[in-house]
Every structure is written in structure tokens, then in C-alpha cells.
Amino acid sequence: MRRNDQILLDIDELAKTIREKLEILHPLSDECCIYRVPERLRQLNPKAYTPRVLSIGPLHHGRTELQAMEEHKHRYLQDFLHWGDLSLEDYIQFLKESELRLRNCYAETINFSSTDFVKMILLDATFIIMLFLKHCCGDSRNNKDRIYNKPMMILDIRFDLLLLENQIPFFILEDLFVLSNIPGRLEGFSLVKLVYEFFRSGWDSWVKEDVLERHSSFKIEHILHFLRICQQPLELPPQRELKMLVVPSITHLYRAGVKFQLSSSKNVLDIKFKNGILEIPRLQIVDQTEILLRNLQAFEQCHCLDNYTGDYIAMMAMLVNAANDVELLSRCGIIENWLRSNEALAALFRDIEKENIVFPDRCYFSAVIDDLNVYCRTPWHKWKANLKQNYFNTPWVGISVVAAVVLLFLTVIQTVCSLLQV
Numbered sequence: 001m002r003r004n005d006q007i008l009l010d011i012d013e014l015a016k017t018i019r020e021k022l023e024i025l026h027p028l029s030d031e032c033c034i035y036r037v038p039e040r041l042r043q044l045n046p047k048a049y050t051p052r053v054l055s056i057g058p059l060h061h062g063r064t065e066l067q068a069m070e071e072h073k074h075r076y077l078q079d080f081l082h083w084g085d086l087s088l089e090d091y092i093q094f095l096k097e098s099e100l101r102l103r104n105c106y107a108e109t110i111n112f113s114s115t116d117f118v119k120m121i122l123l124d125a126t127f128i129i130m131l132f133l134k135h136c137c138g139d140s141r142n143n144k145d146r147i148y149n150k151p152m153m154i155l156d157i158r159f160d161l162l163l164l165e166n167q168i169p170f171f172i173l174e175d176l177f178v179l180s181n182i183p184g185r186l187e188g189f190s191l192v193k194l195v196y197e198f199f200r201s202g203w204d205s206w207v208k209e210d211v212l213e214r215h216s217s218f219k220i221e222h223i224l225h226f227l228r229i230c231q232q233p234l235e236l237p238p239q240r241e242l243k244m245l246v247v248p249s250i251t252h253l254y255r256a257g258v259k260f261q262l263s264s265s266k267n268v269l270d271i272k273f274k275n276g277i278l279e280i281p282r283l284q285i286v287d288q289t290e291i292l293l294r295n296l297q298a299f300e301q302c303h304c305l306d307n308y309t310g311d312y313i314a315m316m317a318m319l320v321n322a323a324n325d326v327e328l329l330s331r332c333g334i335i336e337n338w339l340r341s342n343e344a345l346a347a348l349f350r351d352i353e354k355e356n357i358v359f360p361d362r363c364y365f366s367a368v369i370d371d372l373n374v375y376c377r378t379p380w381h382k383w384k385a386n387l388k389q390n391y392f393n394t395p396w397v398g399i400s401v402v403a404a405v406v407l408l409f410l411t412v413i414q415t416v417c418s419l420l421q422v
Contacts, residue, residue, distance in 0.1 A: 029104035033221035034059075034167045035302040036108065040355050041294070048294045051160040053153065056124045058110045058117070059165045072147060073123040080126040083133070084180030094179060095121055098172060105169040105221075107302070124168055125176050128223075131157065132194035135201070137186070158202050159288055164295045164302075167222035195226055205284035205336075206230055206292070208266045221303075228296055231268055232308060238367045242360040247318045247369045248376055250325035253278065256376040260332045269312055273368045276375065280329070283316075284336040285345050293352055301357055310356050311364040317353035322346050 036059060037049045055066045081088060095102075095118045102121060103110055110117065134148055147153050160166055177183065177191045193212060200207045211230045218229050248256065263270055263279040272279045296309040320326055320335075326342035329335040339345050363369070 026109060031101060031104040031169075032107050033169070033225070033303060034106050035164060035299070037164055037298045038301065041298050041301070044351065044354055045290075045294065048291050049163055049165060049298070051163055051166050053156045054160040054166070056128070056161065056166045057168045058106065058112055058120065061120055070123070073127040076127045076130040077123055079130050080180065083182055083185070086179060091122060091176065091179070092118060094175070095172075098175070102169060102172060121168060121172060125172050128161070128173060129177055129191070132191075132198045133182070135198045136189065136194055155202070158199070159291060162224050162227060162292055162295055164224055164298050167224055170220040170222050170226070192220070192226075195223065199227065202288070203227070203292070205282060206268070224295055224299055227292065228299065228309065233267065233269055237364070239362060240366040240370050242363060242366050242369060245314065245358055245360045245363065245369070247315070247372050249321040250319050250328050251322070253372065253376065254328060258372070258375065260329065260334065262333045269308055269364060271315065271365060271368055273371050273375075278372070280334045282334060282336065284338070285348070286338045290348055290352065297352065297356065307357060307359070308364055310358055313349065313352050313356050314358045315365045315369075317349040320346050320349050
């Protein structure tokens with residue numbers, strides 16, 4: 001065979017191989033909302049993205065250390081069938097019809113057979129529904145329940161349910177909930193209400209009650225997305241393009257004369273600066289706060305056009321840069337720190353800020369950052385703050401300073417009078 005013929009043959013073989021690969025590619029779908037965490041984020045803290053006891057969906061399904069929960073899933077499916085109106089066959093048929101849409105919700109191809117995929121979704125979805133139902137309705141659980149009779153188990157499960165890689169689409173939870181006719185037996189309880197009640201007991205500073213009124217304005221993709229909606233603003237504040245994404249720390253702001261005040265808002269994003277007063281909503285920091293923020297950050301970077309969580313992380317990392325910053329905000333009632341120390345809290349925001357992404361031209365806090373920098377560049381504010389903090393910080397010191405000024409004034413007058421008499 002001549003060399004040119006061999007080259008043509010190699011080209012044809014390569015083209016055939018590539019074409020076969022192209023033909024089996026699944027079309028992209030706008031349903032996609034569940035992703036693997038980018039490796040650059042995962043390597044910073046792998047445990048923050050990895051389930052402890054419960055796998056939900058295909059990305060962690062089958063892991064040996066999570067197998068103990070599979071028996072509980074079967075028991076909760078049994079409870080779901082008891083509560084619902086339809087047969088097991090009816091639910092399986094419905095899931096079969098929804099299979100393509102379910103698969104399209106994952107960013108990667110799910111290499112499960114149809115049977116295994118439908119079985120997994122059925123067990124995971126009914127487990128979640130019954131978990132929420134048992135939380136709100138004590139009558140639906142008994143003394144033998146191996147989950148609700150172990151408080152630490154519930155904490156681990158609540159942790160696992162907010163992981164980006166541990167999600168199933170919210171629409172399938174709602175569809176199965178409605179199909180079962182369970183809402184007909186629970187007057188006033190929607191699935192969103194059940195989710196709200198379950199997470200409010202562990203995240204009361206994050207899960208706001210008004211989410212029940214405004215959730216209809218958003219399409220809930222999955223449980224982690226629901227937690228993002230809890231703090232998602234309904235409207236954007238004024239935007240400014242920043243030349244530098246820098247803001248002084250709380251300690252530096254204090255020295256520049258900025259006052260700090262606890263905001264009445266329940267939305268952690270509602271940070272405002274006006275007339276020298278920085279208003280910040282209350283933030284309760286517990287061990288799981290890092291997990292929530294990291295997974296919201298990963299979800300935003302994979303899926304969202306706006307980065308409210310990323311902007312908030314950047315803002316707090318700049319404001320709360322050291323232990324003394326935490327101390328100042330704690331005294332104002334703004335931060336409720338349940339970590340081991342103030343330094344641990346400052347380190348938390350510094351660590352999450354690594355690999356964080358913020359766009360200076362559309363940062364949520366751009367106006368606040370700009371106004372704070374302008375305020376701190378005004379010398380009079382620093383002079384006034386220095387005078388107040390160092391010379392008028394207590395009544396007695398203030399009286400002493402005034403007395404000294406008066407004494408100095410009288411001394412000058414006496415000196416002038418003496419000179420005039422000479």
C-alpha cells in the first residue's frame with residue numbers, strides 16, 4: 001500500500017471514530033441543574049461536598065460507606081405507599097415516563113440502566129418526602145424509627161441534603177407528593193412548606209418565612225436551590241462598576257469613624273451604608289455554615305448568571321479579616337459565633353474566599369463598597385473618630401480633656417494679661 005493511501009485510510013478511520021462518538025452524544029437540555037463540584041473548589045475542602053450517611057441521586061450512589069441508609073429508604077418507601085393512594089406499579093410507571101427529563105437534569109451522562117435509575121429515584125424521592133413529613137407530623141413516625149430517634153442522624157442527613165452533588169430534581173418530589181394525594185390529608189401543607197419546616201429547625205437565621213409567599217416567583221430546581229432562594233433578593237440594589245474590589249476591615253472602618261448597627265432585615269445580603277452607619281443583618285455561624293456557603297458557591301459558579309453568595313462571601317471576607325473584627329460585630333449583636341473562637345470564624349471566610357469568583361462590574365455590594373471607601377478617604381471622619389475614641393470614650397476622660405482645655409485657655413489669658421501689664 002502506498003503511503004498516501006495509508007494516510008487516507010487513517011483519516012477515514014479517525015473520522016469514523018469521531019463521528020460515532022458524536023452520534024451518541026445526548027443533546028444539551030435547559031433542564032440541567034445538578035453538577036459535580038469543580039475540582040479547584042473540591043480540593044480546598046473535600047469533606048464539605050461529600051455525603052456522610054446518605055446518598056441522593058446518582059453521583060454518590062453505591063458508595064460502600066453509605067449503604068446502611070438503603071434499608072431505611074426501603075422502610076420509608078413502605079410508609080409512603082401506606083400514606084399514598086396509588087400502587088407501587090403506578091409510581092414506577094410515572095417515573096418511567098419522567099426518566100428522560102430526570103436524566104437531563106444532570107450535567108453529566110448517567111450510566112445507569114433504566115431499571116436501576118428509576119429504582120434509585122423512587123427510593124430517594126420517597127425517602128425525602130417521608131423524612132419531611134415525619135418531621136412535621138409526629139403521628140407519621142413511631143418509637144421504632146431509626147432516624148428520628150437518633151438526633152445525630154438527623155443532623156447528618158440535613159447536612160447531606162444540601163450538598164450540590166447529592167440532589168434530585170425538585171419537580172419529581174412535587175409530582176410524587178401530589179400523585180400520592182398526601183396533600184389532601186394535610187390541610188395547609190404543601191411540599192415547600194414541609195421543606196421549609198425541616199430546614200428552619202436547623203437554619204432559622206437563613207431560612208426565612210417569607211420564602212413561603214414568594215417561592216412561586218422562582219422555579220425551584222432542587223433543595224440546595226431552595227436554600228438559595230431563601231436569601232435571594234427580589235430586586236437588585238443600585239449597581240456601580242468598581243475599579244478595585246477592596247473594602248477596609250471592620251476594625252479599619254471603626255477607626256475611620258464608621259458605626260455598626262444590627263439590621264432588622266432577615267436577608268443576609270441586605271448590607272447597607274448610610275450617614276456613616278453600616279447596617280448588617282444578623283448572621284449565626286455554626287459548624288455547618290461553611291458547608292452551606294461552599295455548596296451555594298459551587299452551585300452559583302456552575303449554574304447561575306448572578307453570584308449573590310459569591311459576592312457575600314467576598315464582602316464578609318474583606319470585612320471580617322481577623323479576630324478583632326469578629327469581636328466588634330459580636331458586641332453589636334450582628335454576629336452570633338458558635339465556632340471555637342473568633343479567629344476560627346475569620347479563618348472560615350478567608351478559606352471560602354479562595355477560588356471565589358466576583359465580577360467587579362456587577363458585584364451586588366458595589367454601591368456599599370464604593371461609599372465605604374469614599375467615607376474612609378475623608379480625613380475629617382478619621383480625625384473625629386480618633387478624638388472620640390481616644391479622648392471622649394468615657395465621661396470622665398471627656399471631662400478631663402475639657403478641663404485641660406479650659407485650664408490651657410485660662411493660662412493663655414493670664415499670660416496675655418501679664419504681658420499687657422508690663
